[in-house]
Amino acid sequence: MKSKNNPGNYFEDFVLGQELRHATPRTITSGDVALYTALYGPRFAVQASAEFARNIGFHDAPIDDLLVFHMVFGKTVPDVSLNAVANLGYAGGVFGVPVYAGDTVSTVSRVIGLKENSNGKTGVVYVNSVGRNQHGEMVVDYNRWVMVNKHNPDAPAPETFVPDLPSVVDPASFKIPVGLDLSGYDCTLAGSAHFWDDYAIGEKIDHVDGMTLEEAEHQMATRLYQNTAKVHFDQVSANQGRFGKRLIYGGHVMSLARALAFNGLGNAFRILAINAGSHANPAFAGNTVFAWSEVIDKFDIPGRNDVGAMRVRLVAVRDRAAADFPLRDDAGKYDSAVLLDFDHTVLIPKRP
Amino acid sequence: MKSKNNPGNYFEDFVLGQELRHATPRTITSGDVALYTALYGPRFAVQASAEFARNIGFHDAPIDDLLVFHMVFGKTVPDVSLNAVANLGYAGGVFGVPVYAGDTVSTVSRVIGLKENSNGKTGVVYVNSVGRNQHGEMVVDYNRWVMVNKHNPDAPAPETFVPDLPSVVDPASFKIPVGLDLSGYDCTLAGSAHFWDDYAIGEKIDHVDGMTLEEAEHQMATRLYQNTAKVHFDQVSANQGRFGKRLIYGGHVMSLARALAFNGLGNAFRILAINAGSHANPAFAGNTVFAWSEVIDKFDIPGRNDVGAMRVRLVAVRDRAAADFPLRDDAGKYDSAVLLDFDHTVLIPKRP
Amino acid sequence: MKSKNNPGNYFEDFVLGQELRHATPRTITSGDVALYTALYGPRFAVQASAEFARNIGFHDAPIDDLLVFHMVFGKTVPDVSLNAVANLGYAGGVFGVPVYAGDTVSTVSRVIGLKENSNGKTGVVYVNSVGRNQHGEMVVDYNRWVMVNKHNPDAPAPETFVPDLPSVVDPASFKIPVGLDLSGYDCTLAGSAHFWDDYAIGEKIDHVDGMTLEEAEHQMATRLYQNTAKVHFDQVSANQGRFGKRLIYGGHVMSLARALAFNGLGNAFRILAINAGSHANPAFAGNTVFAWSEVIDKFDIPGRNDVGAMRVRLVAVRDRAAADFPLRDDAGKYDSAVLLDFDHTVLIPKRP
The missing domain is CATH 3.10.129.10 (Hotdog Thioesterase)
Structure with a gap:
């Protein structure tokens, strides 16, 4: 019987254009916020005070952007980088609608690039990952690329496709919170x-x-x-x-x-x-x-x-x-x- | 004046059939859930996502069963096992209605067995502990037995009574969440x-x-x-x-x-x-x-x-x-x- | 260009009567309470159980008094004691209305005393700090004094003023929670x-x-x-x-x-x-x-x-x-x- 634990994906398991619906949608709560504060000590008043946030047009204190990012990133790990050698880079990351305590974030990634390394043992996988709240609104959308091991060195190399990623996000892509x-x-x-x-x-x-x-x-x-x-x-x-x-x-x-x-x-x-x-x-x-x-x-x-x-x-x-x-x-x-x-x-x- | 700190119960203080209403009813919150996630990293979607939980019939994301168990267990310690030498076993544990953030759990134990050890210095105490929510509904019900020190080695041994505990919980006792x-x-x-x-x-x-x-x-x-x-x-x-x-x-x-x-x-x-x-x-x-x-x-x-x-x-x-x-x-x-x-x-x- | 990080106040920067509106108003949540419980293990039923608290006249489980104190104290640090040598004492501290999860606490301090030390390198600053909830109600009001470094030893000493602080809080100042x-x-x-x-x-x-x-x-x-x-x-x-x-x-x-x-x-x-x-x-x-x-x-x-x-x-x-x-x-x-x-x-x- 095949083992039921998750072996993760190896380089040869990824296919250009493949969609990965990641497990464990996550309701983010004020408990997560308290831990984030305890772990790093952020002091931005907008995230720390519901009153301050409401005074500038938020519905409530928004969740720290990087907490949202980590929640989304974490969900991609079992599918994207469990067999990774190195996290190589990020590009084109945009934060969307604010996340509030009680919102549930789900993550979907798409394989946007593949390039096997010349050693034949590893390859680079490019993924675009998008986190959305329970209304389907984008909360964060970013690209990263990782070097991933091959499981079978004899698996054939996929056609190389390196996506054209921006070196800097165009200001036209910025999402300013509505009502700010x-x-x-x-x-x-x-x-x-x-x-x-x-x-x-x-x-x-x-x-x-x-x-x-x-x-x-x-x-x-x-x-x-x-x-x-x-x-x-x-x-x-x-x-x-x-x-x-x-x-x-x-x-x-x-x-x-x-x-x-x-x-x-x-x-x-x-x-x-x-x-x-x-x-x-x-x-x-x-x-x-x-x-x-x-x-x-x-x-x-x-x-x-x-x-x-x-x-x-x-x-x-x-x-x-x-x-x-x-x-x-x-x-x-x-x-x-x-x-x-x-x-x-x-x-x-x-x-x- | 007698010291006001709690000396805990010694073996000779327990009486068969005795009821122990434990201190500190506990409102379980999303903050407790966040800490539980940070401490162990559980990834079950039902407990992590209110949306996912509602889709299968829960009112909200239920609290992790073992978090409920630990909350209840913890309350029994000052009365049951402060003078314990060893936690010997568990039996017949059943989880009841789901616990949601905001529920308050209280715990009552009953002494269901006593057996002094032949060395006359310790004895085994069997307790049945039941946690209930603010509506009086059972959330967890389990038995455990612990070896507890005697304070006075000359205290007479109680009549031995070893309860008949099941080696496995009968499927007829399982509580399936209503509406699942x-x-x-x-x-x-x-x-x-x-x-x-x-x-x-x-x-x-x-x-x-x-x-x-x-x-x-x-x-x-x-x-x-x-x-x-x-x-x-x-x-x-x-x-x-x-x-x-x-x-x-x-x-x-x-x-x-x-x-x-x-x-x-x-x-x-x-x-x-x-x-x-x-x-x-x-x-x-x-x-x-x-x-x-x-x-x-x-x-x-x-x-x-x-x-x-x-x-x-x-x-x-x-x-x-x-x-x-x-x-x-x-x-x-x-x-x-x-x-x-x-x-x-x-x-x-x-x-x- | 002057550096944009906060150098904190030195002894010569404080003025008698000066008001310091401290940064980062703070919404206190059940997440903060969970962390507080995990960090210290308090077992007072009033703070642990919303049901118990309501039974004696609170609206909900009140936030632990010292958690409120630390939240207020913490906010004073960047303005009062970033360049402190020692925290010398507290006096006249009174807790006000209960704080509940969801309340936002803001802090204002007033300089109530100044005394340069004879070495000319440090001085003692006395401040009265008051935390208020979003309704403007006092939640804690206390005085502390700290020894603070001078930045410029040649800065002239301010006129010495040592406030008259009580050695014990008068029972007439106690705030008993309304409805208790x-x-x-x-x-x-x-x-x-x-x-x-x-x-x-x-x-x-x-x-x-x-x-x-x-x-x-x-x-x-x-x-x-x-x-x-x-x-x-x-x-x-x-x-x-x-x-x-x-x-x-x-x-x-x-x-x-x-x-x-x-x-x-x-x-x-x-x-x-x-x-x-x-x-x-x-x-x-x-x-x-x-x-x-x-x-x-x-x-x-x-x-x-x-x-x-x-x-x-x-x-x-x-x-x-x-x-x-x-x-x-x-x-x-x-x-x-x-x-x-x-x-x-x-x-x-x-x-x-």
């Missing part, structure tokens, strides 16, 4: 006096604070997202591996860096887009994470003068302060302290 | 293609994944259940003890094994009964838990062809994979890697 | 047979149980409160510091001691006042916390014979049992095992 009205925005309660107008392209910001990672924390986070990747949980396997340690889910570092970024970007309360992202080095328990940001670009939002968008590179580093903005060496290789290079676009109020 | 209708059951969203029909008696399933236990995690779990047993929390006492370490609540391993069992038993979304359970060896932080299951028996549910029941032995092992299904040595003694041998009955859809 | 009616109070479900009448002034109570502190736990707690003090989170900085370890937020020990105090003070379900508090020694992960209490005084509540108040000294100690009630040495110095000396006033039912 920043006339009631209170920047004292929000905790920052700095508006869109105050940031310069090229400006770098040290987010100052450091947070030390613990095994119990990243495991709880990753299970909260129902992300089943073995490398985060199993020390017995880790003992046989390259690092001898459990690897921390890259999204855990992403959320921690985003929470640290409040200290300098306190009004950037909404992520509009994920342009690109690299997990430059693996993170482990015991690492202390610092972060810095660079403003890469600024955009007007058509038809609005109360908010603007900023493209921001958010960099997480470990075990050293970020005041000198470490990124790459002269050869273009990531500094060994860099954990994450996250290129995203945020919504931020304009000065009234 | 599996015609809308979506096995893709549930994450498993395997129905009741697909499992064979005697079949063994390796649940593959391993999870490493952390002190912060088991402490948070055990406090969430308001289980006050000292051995789980106090390293100063542990330093004087046999193991030198804090002992992990046996129910923590039970929930972790159940969550791991999703990988192979993904449609077994409801526990109907607890037939028996042994905590074969103590678990400690740093242990990595793996699990396997064996289908012991299969039952039809009278009057229904959409669901069936399966009696399953769920075994948790530590620090080694479970692919070879370790259980006992030739002498019948539990393998030293075995943490839990949990004999329970699950509800699972039949193939439509 | 203890005729339905069930002391079996509450878990304690001891009423106001049963405690004697001078009585000491050993709370018996010990709990070992973990890094992941105190970090999650402190982030839940959105308390940003760096010393709790950053091991890289800690490595350069006096202790080489992350310091645990004093309020974490306060909540743990309060939860332990259930074992002996199980009916003292509400904190009316914080009279004073000292964090006698720093706490670190790995410490095991024990607690004891002393009844300092007892008060009638005017116009009521169902409840009374007791002033209680709650002492947390580490790495040793509290059965001999350690506090100070002969010279009046705190015993090195003492972590917290917390002088507060609790509400407790009178014997019917």
